[in-house]
Amino acid sequence: MSTVRNVELASAEIPTGFAAFRCNLRRWRVPLSILALCLLPWVLPSQALAVNVLIYGLVAVGYNLLFGYTGLLSFGHAAFFGAGAYTTGIAIGAFGANWFVAMIAGVAVAGLLSVVMGILAIRTRGIYFSMVTLALSQLVYYTALQASSWTGGENGLRGFTVSTLTFPGFSINFLDPLVKYYAIMVVVALALWFVSRVLNSPFGAVIEAIRENETRARACGYNVERTKLLSFVLSGLLCGLAGTLSAMHLSIVPLDSLHYHTSGLIVMMTLLGGAGSFFGPFVGALAFLSMEDVFSLWTSNWQLIVGVIFILFVLYLPKGIWGTLISWRANR
Amino acid sequence: MTRSFEKLTSRSISRRTALIGLATTAGALSAPWIARAQSDTIRIGFPTPLTGPFAAEANDQVRSAELAVKLVNDKGGIGGRKVELLVRDDKLNAGEAATRTLELIEKDKVHAVVGALSSAVQLAVNEVTRARNVIYVSISQSDTINEVKDFSPYTFHEALNPTMTTATVAKHTFQKGSRVVYLVADYAYGHEMLKGFKRAAEEIGAETVGEILHPFGAADYSTFIPTILSLSPDILCICNFGRDQANSIKQAVDFGVKDQMKIVVPVLLHNQRLAVDPEVFEGVVGGANYYWGLEETIPSAKAFNDAFRAAYNGAVPTDYGAYGYTGVASLLMAIEAAGGTDSDKVIAAFEALKYDVAKGEQYYRKCDHQSVQSVLVLESKAKADMQSDADLFKVVANEPASESVLRSCSELGFN
């Protein structure tokens, strides 16, 4: 059913022996991705934009684990992104926590939320799954809106600016745009490495099996519900991590981070880049944010152009930019 | 085996090629940005919501701001340097606004920022500018930014805040013994308006008989109106903004509310009034920072209007548009007085500044950097009384600038 998006599995053959290790490019995808990311701030018009690409790229990669690889369309991942961001901001601002502790707290809270939402949502199938995730994340949104003494409500969370990152022995100036970029890139690189490991593991194979044919996977003896939940939680953790980075980058947490518009944005970026491929979501985030940046300088109707491009992609290039590139080369 | 080897290596080379190709293309596309020259102009960043429901107000602000810059440049600039306005679309989104402000400061190297329409956006921009010691003139109405928590010595608030507008409007509509019901949008700005009105009501001796909160952005108010009618107040005070204001007034009028009570709002907006029929708003009283009709009594208003008409084909500036003008104009005056863009000198110049650019004399209070200025009370005209398409309101009162309508410094947390 969803084989259209799955590019890497379709053309993969597992070679054996020492040659396999050298030739299997999949093992190089993390270093190559990191190399590309290193070049990014020199290639984009501004470092702030580059940091946003990093952050949203990470969100999309995390989301892709659930959407592209497991085949579940969730419309509520903004909840985890926002939860991570708000927790970090509140930890630093209200409790005076160290930035590292605040980040851990942010990821933990996002993970916890994803466990709760996952347990509730996995019970449903297909379109209802998407609707339940949408409804639950809107509940989180309205709760954050009401709890304004903690979250700042409509005005967003402020007052937790991180200007230096202190490590044992040294500290770095976080206000310098390039330094900030590379610091965040280190975290994103680690996350990418983690995702690559997950995808290469047996778990990675099982989630793709579930996407291709859930009944058959169940018949093979895999605990489908538990696997789906694990995939949901992992993607929630990654989105939460991206949220913590976003909070530290912008020094604010806007309420919109929790809204379904943000969830929709994440879906659009993942699709644009190539769901079901490793680096695709990053390309999608880069493409989307750059388009937005460039088009909004030319016209205030940039949403029209981006919307039309998205529609064209769904119709003609459902594998996304990166996915299509890969499959062109593979089918040569 | 060998075929799969080739297939894999050929795929690997092409993936690398694709990566390099991508990077090169991106580099080629962005070359003009990297090669941006640093000239000697005075650069002012102007984030504003060109996309979204307030695009009309945003465009008014841009036109007025550009007019202010043009008038200064026509006189030769400041100390021989031309002024440049860098307009950016913040999409009414706090996250976008923060990114745009970071870009303006880091990439475009602006000397100051003016702007923001919504309270959330204003606070986001403020957070970014204060960490980097950049001058910011905010033109968004909010009580929150006056408080000590969000204070920055580099930020100056040109716009009115809810305390000022509600106190002034209450003075001209509430009376001792008036029964008042409040319909309030349940978000920060709505609560600020409510608080301001109740504070003024207490002083005047008006009675609060009901407080009804509605969800921010609600489209349907039919479930709140029966309660309002059952309380039989003298005044219905609607504390919301923008489309909410237009919708709630329209639906209240549908239910016949205006036959039984007077409708009062904290801020009457030019563009919202144009979005509904004159009959809907007729008789509604509210506050404003500026109305072009001031030109009959205030000379600087006439000068502003004439310059605007000359530059924009006979059009007149709106209330929110005027903020773009007064914000940028006062900033440029402060830069001139400071003899340059050095932030500390500009702060000192701002604190000493007395300016009259569009509506009478204004100055910035030292403790919270709030612009002390006149507040207008307007009443929406009936269609029959309108002498032109822009003749929307009647000026009921023009309260002169006074610190008495502001919250005291200690109330805000300063000592």
Add this chain to the structure above:
Amino acid sequence: MTVQLIAMQLFSGLALGAILIMVALGLSIIFGMLGIVNFAHGALFMVGAYAGLYVASLTGSFWLALVLAPVLVGVFGMLIERFLIRPLYGRSPDDPLLLTFGLGYVLVEAVRIVFGTDGIPFSTPAALRGVVDLGIGFFPLYRLFVVGVVLVVLLLLWWGLEKTKFGLIVRAGSADPLILRVLGVDIGRLWLIVFGIGVGVTALGGVLAAPMRNVSPEMGTLVLAEAFVVTVIGGMGSLAGAVIAGLLVGIAVSMTALFAPEMATIVMFALMALVLLVRPNGLYGRAAPGL
């Protein structure tokens, strides 16, 4: 808190429910018969309102707008189905959802370009102005009119589905499209017409809402959320479910407004989450139809 007030609140809850039903019907029809989640639903509602505005300004008649605008937008809907959605049949069921999501943005922006970004006044037609004394309170005549129109539309739909040959084919198509094709029915044309009807009903909702709510390019965003809540609670694919859910939500929102008005929107989503957790297919729903 008098009995009179509670009665009035209940009544306005029912009336609000009727509006919600109107808003959700189009979405329910399209999902029920075609299995497509139309994320452009809110945008089409808004387009309907603007179409009504345009026709009314050209002809000067609200009644003409009420009839013509839904037809025009319905035809536009058929074009969308033919050229944008039909290529997606047979692919992943998420694809039409994603495409309509992008379409929503495009429509809103297109309207902004053509009609401007400001709200445009739409007066209540003269014949329907004023309030009616219901005994328990005053209620706008126009809202009663809207409730009436909704009832008529529901009756027409019920009659069309249950009593006509075309309705029989539509119901068969939603139950098992494959067998229907085997029996020789052109399912492509069937779906084209049904999509057009769904969009037309949505547009009618937009025209009806225009005198009550501000006509602006953003008016569809909240509508989309409301429509989803009602459709999902009722059960996607069930018209009876949509009706009951609409009334349920209308009354829930209305009674919440009496005690805790600021929670009105939360109550909608909480109700939706609750229903889905207890009955994952909604009150009367079944699993998604379509290929």
